[in-house]
Amino acid sequence: MRSNGGEVFSPRIQKQAALRIALVAPKFAPSFFGRNHSLPIINPQSKAASFQGALPLLAALTPSPHTVVIFDENIAPLDISALQDFDIIGLTGMIVQTSRMLEILDELHDFHGHLIVGGPYVSVEPEVFQRRCDVIFVGEADQTWPTYIQNVADGKSHLTAYEQATTTDLTKLPMPKYGDLDCSAYAMASIQYSRGCPFLCEFCDIITIFGRRPRTKTPDQFIEELEHLEALGFSSAILVDDNFIGDKKKALALLDRLAIWQEKNGRRFRFTTEASINLGDDPVLLKAMIAANFTSVFIGIESANLDALEETRKVQNTRGDSMLNKLDRIRDAGLIIFGGFIVGFDSDEKSVFDKQFEFIQQAKIAQALISLLTPIPTTPLFDRLKSEGRLLRDHPECQIIPRNMTPDELIEGFHRLNARLFDPDAYLARIEDNMLALQKNGTIENSFRNIKAGLKPAKMARDFIITARVLSRLLASLFRDGELMDVGGRYFHNYLKWNKNTATRTPLGTYLAYVSDHWHFYKFVKQLRNRSEGVTHSFGG
Structure with missing residues (x-):
């Protein structure tokens, strides 16, 4: 029987000098940005678009002399029997990996060591994993993971649920162990400069997990990681920041350093990232992104319906001139725009689908991700719809009762x-x-x-x-x-x-x-x- 909740857990693993730890990235469900159908055509050597950066970071945070092996099911099938020789098996996962996470945990129900789960999904809905694992990590684990590992190695008792009391100081993070990955299997690298977002979008779990005060690494840290990735054979990367321009001053400091680095290196490295639409109001940032060789940006536009934006507190999209003008300025600077859109807001009527289509065509956004409004636990949207009795948690596609349809x-x-x-x-x-x-x-x-x-x-x-x-x-x-x-x-x-x-x-x-x-x-x-x-x-x- 696996543990269930935050009580102290007696050690199942005997005290030992060196633990063997397996970190597993479960297979992603086919998705919009997974490139499941285009990668085999454009670049068949690549088995996945990119990797989950949490795993090489956890490997770097693991104290010596313990060893870590990373298994990514997105590039090679997972052999469950091969995991039985480890002392600890850790899984990470986003919402799109939930089904496979649960399948793997069920397949490992009789594992002799510790089963660990962390990542975005367990952080918002830990009860889903009750009785399936021994320890969960809620939110950031940069401080709690090394503590847990050392307690297990020393044969001490430990908690079954860890959550940091303070947010991580990113300037103190070690270099992720990117070399532990099969780098040749990925189309592009994954790298992080900041965590957190200053905005208050009702549907978003970023601020409930990482907070509203953006935190960054130093430009020197980032450049060091970048050079390591380049040495491993990468020539492009996605900055997986929640909002790259959440702290504009620090974003600009990095961009200025990157521009110098690119000039010295022949502008070989290309970047993409995610940013809020107010990027279109900042010509200095736009110019700096082009100088640093950013080629594209994902922007959460959400809706052409301004009432929906106000309703969901996406106020950054309603300030100043029109969204179309902001998008024009971003594109005119030289960035390809990927857009995120949502349907199902309370103010959305049946005409919203035609309005979204017309806006996207007018905005010239080829890669437009459309999502159904989804209430993620811990978000204000989830709490509001729950109080109104409008959640459909068991529906296979739609998890809300819409207002106008x-x-x-x-x-x-x-x-x-x-x-x-x-x-x-x-x-x-x-x-x-x-x-x-x-x-x-x-x-x-x-x-x-x-x-x-x-x-x-x-x-x-x-x-x-x-x-x-x-x-x-x-x-x-x-x-x-x-x-x-x-x-x-x-x-x-x-x-x-x-x-x-x-x-x-x-x-x-x-x-x-x-x-x-x-x-x-x-x-x-x-x-x-x-x-x-x-x-x-x-x-x-």
């Missing part, structure tokens, strides 16, 4: 909106409009001329081979799904149309990257609609 109407509108957004012509029209806007304001030169200017025979031959292989894999995938004539035909038609206009003329390799991404989203929204097992409209949490 039925749950079925919300679900149907959600699927219809996704189908419209990721129709091949609608999706490619947003990319084309982006290119035309950038050409018009002179932000970038024609992509064909840019690439042509730097071509050399050896590189041309190599690029030709890569492009041919990508095309072959894409056509094979379209054929297997019976979409070669319809979707494939529309890809071909749009390519011809683009290349009739010098402003949108695009090298075939670049165009194949666009449509491979679309193919992932197109297949994903069909899986959502068909309620394929494990597929989720969320992308984290």
Whole structure:
């Protein structure tokens, strides 16, 4: 019988000099940003988009002489029998990993050592893991993890639930042990500069886990980690900050250092991150992000319905001029925008699905993630809907009772909106409009001329081979799904149309990257609609 709650737990493991610890990242359910259908086409050597940074950090926080082995089920199947030789098995996981986390714990129910669970999901709903594990870590574990490990090694009693009394000082964190990962299996690295967000969005669990006061590492720390990742073979990274510009002054300090580092290193490293829409009000930050070689940014736009934004306390999206103007300034600076949107707010009526579609097309956001409003435990939204008797915790898709429509109407509108957004012509029209806007304001030169200017025979031959292989894999995938004539035909038609206009003329390799991404989203929204097992409209949490 596993433990249940915060009581003191007597040691099951005998005192020993060195513990063997397995840290496990459960497989993600197919999701919007998982690139499950495009990675095998664009970069088949990569088994996953990126890694969960908590595990190499926990490995670095583990006191000597204990050893840690990281298992990532997203790049290789998990052999449960191979875990039996360890003293401690730790799992981390987001909401999109919940089902697999529970399956793994159930498969390990007779494990002789300690079963540990931490991460975002257990931090908001620890009761789900009762009787399934020995110890849980709620919230940050940078201080509590080393204490727990040392107590176990010394044969002492320990708690079954740990929660830090104070937030972590990120400047005191060690370098994550990135070398413990199979780095060749990931398309890009994962790195963190800050935690926390200053805003008060009603639906968000970030502030309940990490707080409203952003905390950062030093620029020197970040550069040291970056150089380590580059030495391991990475050339791009996602900054997994909750809001990169939560502390604008410290964000700018890092960007200035990164720009210098990039100049010294030939601007080889590319970045993407998440930021609030008020980035569009700060030309200095935008210029600094471009100088540091940021190429894209995810922005939580949520809704074209201003009443919904006010209702959910997303006030940063309602201040100043329009969201469309802010998004234009971000794009015009040279950043590709990924947008997050939600349907199901109390002020949303049945017309919201058409309004969201029209806004997204007008904003030219190709990669637009649509989610159903989901009440995460610990958030003000969850507490409010619970008090109003409007939670549907056991519904497979919709977890709320909407104000102005039925749950079925919300679900149907959600699927219809996704189908419209990721129709091949609608999706490619947003990319084309982006290119035309950038050409018009002179932000970038024609992509064909840019690439042509730097071509050399050896590189041309190599690029030709890569492009041919990508095309072959894409056509094979379209054929297997019976979409070669319809979707494939529309890809071909749009390519011809683009290349009739010098402003949108695009090298075939670049165009194949666009449509491979679309193919992932197109297949994903069909899986959502068909309620394929494990597929989720969320992308984290």
